Amino acid sequence: MPFHYDKDSDGIVTLTMDMSGSANVMNDEYRNLMGDAVSKLEGDEITGVIITSAKKTFFAGGDLNVLIAITPENASQALEGVEELKSQLRRLEKLGKPVVAAINGSALGGGFEIALASHRRIVLNDNSIRVGLPEATLGLLPGGGGVTRMVRLLGVQKALPLLMEGKQLRPERALQAGIVHQVVETREELISEARAWILANPAPTQPWDVQGAGVPDLKFGDPNSYGLLGAAPAVLRKKSHGAYPAPEKIMAAAVEGAYVDFDTALKIEGRYFVELASGQVSKNMITAFWFNLNEVNGRASSSGKRVAKLGVLGAGMMGAGIAEVSAKAGIEVVLKDVTLEAAEKGAGGLEGVKPTDSDEDLAGCDLIIEAVFENRELKNKVLGAAEAQALPDAVIASNTSTLPITGLAAAVPDAERFIGLHFFSPVPKMRLVEIIRGEQTSQETLQRALDYVRQIGKTPIVVNDSRGFYTSRTFATYVIEAITMLSEGVAPALIENVAKKAGMAVGPLAVSDEVTLSLQLKIHDQTLADDPSLVSESTAYDLIREMVGLGRSGKSTGAGFYEYPSDGSKKFLWPELTTRYVKADAGVSEQDVRDRLLFVQSLETVRCLDEGVLTSVADANIGSIFGFGFAPWSGGTLQFINSYGVQAFVERADYLADTYGERFRPPASLQDRDQF
Template sequence: MNTDTIKYDLDGDGIAMLTIDLPNQSMNVINAELQRDMTALIEKISTDDQIKGAVITSGKASGFMAGADLKGMNFGDADGAAKDSGKSKMGVLFDGVFALNKMLRDLETCGKPVAAAVNGLALGGGLEVVLACHYRVCADNPKIGLGLPEVMVGLMPGAGGTQRLPRLMGVQPALMYLVQGNNMKPQEALGFGVIQELAPADEIVDRAKAWVKANPNGGVQPWDQKKFKFPGGPATPLNPGFGQTFVGGTAMAISKTHGNINGPHAILSAVYEGAQVPMDTAIRIESKYFAKLVADPQAGNMIRSLFVSKQAAEKGARRPEGIEPMPTKKIGMLGAGMMGAGIALVSARAGIEVVLLDTSQESAEKGKAYTEQKLGKRMDKEKLRPILDRITPTTDYADLEGCDFIIEAVFEDRDIKAEVTKKTEAVVGADTIFGSNTSTLPITGLAKAWSKPEKFIGVHFFSPVEKMPLVEIIVGEKTGPEAIAKALDYVQQIKKTPIVVNDSRGFYTSRCFGTYVQEGTAMLGEGITPALIENGGKHMGMPVGPLAVSDEVSIELGYKVMQQTKKDMGDAYKEGPSDTVVEKMMAEGRVGRKGGKGYYDYGDAGKQLWPGLEEAFGAHDRPEQPQVEAVQERLKYRQLVECARCYEEGVLETPQDGDLGAIFGWGFMPYTGGPFSHMDTLGIDHVVRVLDRLAQEHGERFSPPKLLRDMAEKGESFYSRPEAQQAA
């Protein structure tokens, strides 16, 4: 009884072999076809007397199963189905999400022993299939990951994971994995009782079959037996340890998410309630909370941006068509400072030869040493040596000969950049693709120093390079498709997430991220308490407050960028309310963290707000402080309006790039799915009304662009626009 997704075979001992192998997929995922086929085979196992038990494994070398097909996740038109069936919308959603839960419950109650032979990673729904089996054998490979990471995309396990994992390993340790979305290694899973046996990969099926054959009555889960007890103690409020686990777990979740993300709360609730009832009731409780998550726009927004759009970008969604692959073999890295050293690290780690050039041999060697310093902490010398050998520190431009890609990361000074650009072209020739890591200077202007501007492109990394996942590719007025393809292929080689934007001052990420800092400093200048500004930013879901960010990036750098912008724009420059704050901080000699003092002090006592900050900007003299919601509204909407302007001006061509760039570039509230998803969820008409009010109260920087007004009038959303649909 072979199906489209599962190969079926019955051996002489009556053991059914179910090998999951989805066609045209590099990795197994749970989709509608697999669910249909598995449901039919579970029925066959349950009713066919010839079948004494079953083993489930994967036919993919890539692993067991990666979970649900999030891109294809679709519960249909719940509103329409509700009208047809007479049920509520939530009732229809519940039925849709409960189907998978019921299928796995049918598997574990089929009355016959079922073993899983896990040949590779099993994540999300893939691990839930494994947990529903009565015996679990895993390949003994420390690279295999077993986990339930649904919380990372705004969801929760929805096929029994919140109920079976605590019953196997205990409530407290299970919550650590469920709420944080972490994976466990096979040896770890064995210790917790999540799997029962480790074996060489080529023996796992035979070991699983041997268990089924030796345990004809093994088709009953521990939790379906009368004497079952949770590891770690009874799962009831009368057990003090049980109650304390949820008090502590809730506090930890709130401290990490500030209550902004729905998934952790739903997981805690499902585990708490489900642990106190039989399994058949417990899985219905889980599905109830899963349906609530699905009904909320948050999960859909997070899935689209953090999973679907991210994967599409990494697979080359914005790569020009018709150009053969252009992998980078040897890169010339101009500048061995923190950015250049970081780019050298990720390049060499990806197998690319690196010529690391700086003005002195000492600086170049220091740049190479950065790789040894960072990777040496977690990599043995034998693995580190070939990476270091790929980096050649030098001061001689002649060593750049043979490089097929150049990236410069020298000072943010147009004249210095032009000088190194011309010296490089004299060695490698104008046909070589040249990338600038500038964070603010327009690419079109910088490209004038390269005689073939079609070969010039912006490649904007974020610091620290080895940790930050995003690379912003900036297309100048004359940048050609080969340069775009080359840059995207390189980003794929170093395993980063790219977005593609068009040229402008500050491009997209620096420009919009800057508004968060500027609005925070503007409020400081108005006498708003620094702690209120900082905590408002963090509690709304930004990684840190705007003043702390400014210190990290450097107040001095912001000041220099401001001076360069004034010089470039002349009379067209409009002074903002944050400018005077930055100038005063520079006059005080408070340049940021690198100087040991900025908005914060960095001393033996650790990082703390400068005690003189309130007095310096009049917080003591302000008669009344705003509510934190008002502070957060300004910080959020100042970013939203600038993102919308970038879209209107054509800096951004798709909302997908805008959302990815915001989340992975400057940490814009990930639970929203990004600024464009968030504006769609709020409603564009609502966004315009709030911006109009803020513009009246605080100035024209909040004034909504014509694009938003037109969209509000037409009832449009960003993701309903044709360019968004084509990019999906």
């Protein structure tokens, strides 16, 4: 039986969850099993209950295959199912007998809601274990009583950050946060401590079921509550720009539920849950952050080889970041630069990183990653010298963001061992690595690259060779479109604010300053030198050239589209942008600004897919979100088209092409497609 019911001589029942499949999840099978188990407990003479798991995890949460299928049409049926699940947990905590969750693995989402319905939560002190309610990261809210119980357990002010940000806590941190009661060191203690607590507490009551109990920091008519209620929505709106409905609904469920009794609060929570689950944003986020992410992360671990010694060429910000994350993963790292002083500065005294100015120190490396300036001659020089010192079968990689890998592979004798490993800045924080296959890159080299990326805890996408590959090529369209609009007379503040409201991580003019306008100009000029046919229809580069000529190359020089005060105060848009470029009759609506910024990236992604640069939808969506901050609520550049409706997207793109230029003309491949 998937829920093992074992009653000992003291009358303590150990209910061990062991559902079919690799993990325990909330679905129809769970609902039937938990319903039967609760009914059996209610009819049995027991002393108490220990809930634990036979799986590696305690409980993985809701079945996302079920949740993504909820629509406005079947929402009422879904609500009935949710209410039944909550009713079971309510009956469990009102048995009149102690219930202890013995959390032997991660308990997330619905799994932690089961734990919250227990009178005591004891968790194994394993650093791999996480507990919490991460539903907001998938566009949902905890609909199994999570919002209602957390708010009554901690108060609104402490509960909302955990709920709205979907935080997953390690055991000790969960103990400090007050969401678990006890942390133990062994599995044996987990059960023995649960038994001891049951015997010492024969008739516990949940805090919210104590007579007169309410929400600790929110009382009806209490003026001390008004500050929180007034400020929180404004703070949230400033952060999310209204693009994410889940945090808003979580806040609404928390506050509305605080002013009613517990069971009514559960009903409020359930209705908000189904509203979110039947909406498009949750479907987008589930598609990207669960299905697509699992697909790209599932490719690794087939070479059987782990990197033992890594050589990084170039100790600048990128090279130093690659060295840091690799050393922290237990890899021996040699960080080489032109001078020992530069290498030592990049290494920063980090344990496991050897700074050097000598190629000879690269002897024995089984992976070399070049991270020098975007100059083909320099890259060829350092790659050839390093390859000569490394192991005969070492993988040789470039961190270039734009130069084709096939051309760079000429620097080494065996192009089959050459590959692109494109990291993103800042390397320690950015999750993505774009792996680029050259024309001659072998399958073994690709697999070893995938395994290295997983070894350092990053997420890999795999693309084929092309100028700018996928991420740089597509992200450039976002930046250039924004500068094009500025050259047409659109107000810079409107461009930046609309981009952030649309969900982009950073405004396009701000990010232009970060990467520097001079670099964008250099890449553009190099592209035209290599292939004069690649002339852009955009007027952006004339404006960029003018800005660079004015000495406004970006943040690193203290002046770009933004001013960067020398006293360290907040940056602000250069006022002269308005006087130089803005036109009162520019005639570009806010909706057109938004669509131009989003559509141009999705259209370029389709072209990358058509050309074979991209070979999977998952790579496109995950690469766009993790690589260049494409609006996470949309699920990525291709999921954005799905959610818009492919044919509706085509019609809107044709309008944009007729109005603003042929770069918006949808590829023919979209004409007969229903979805990606």
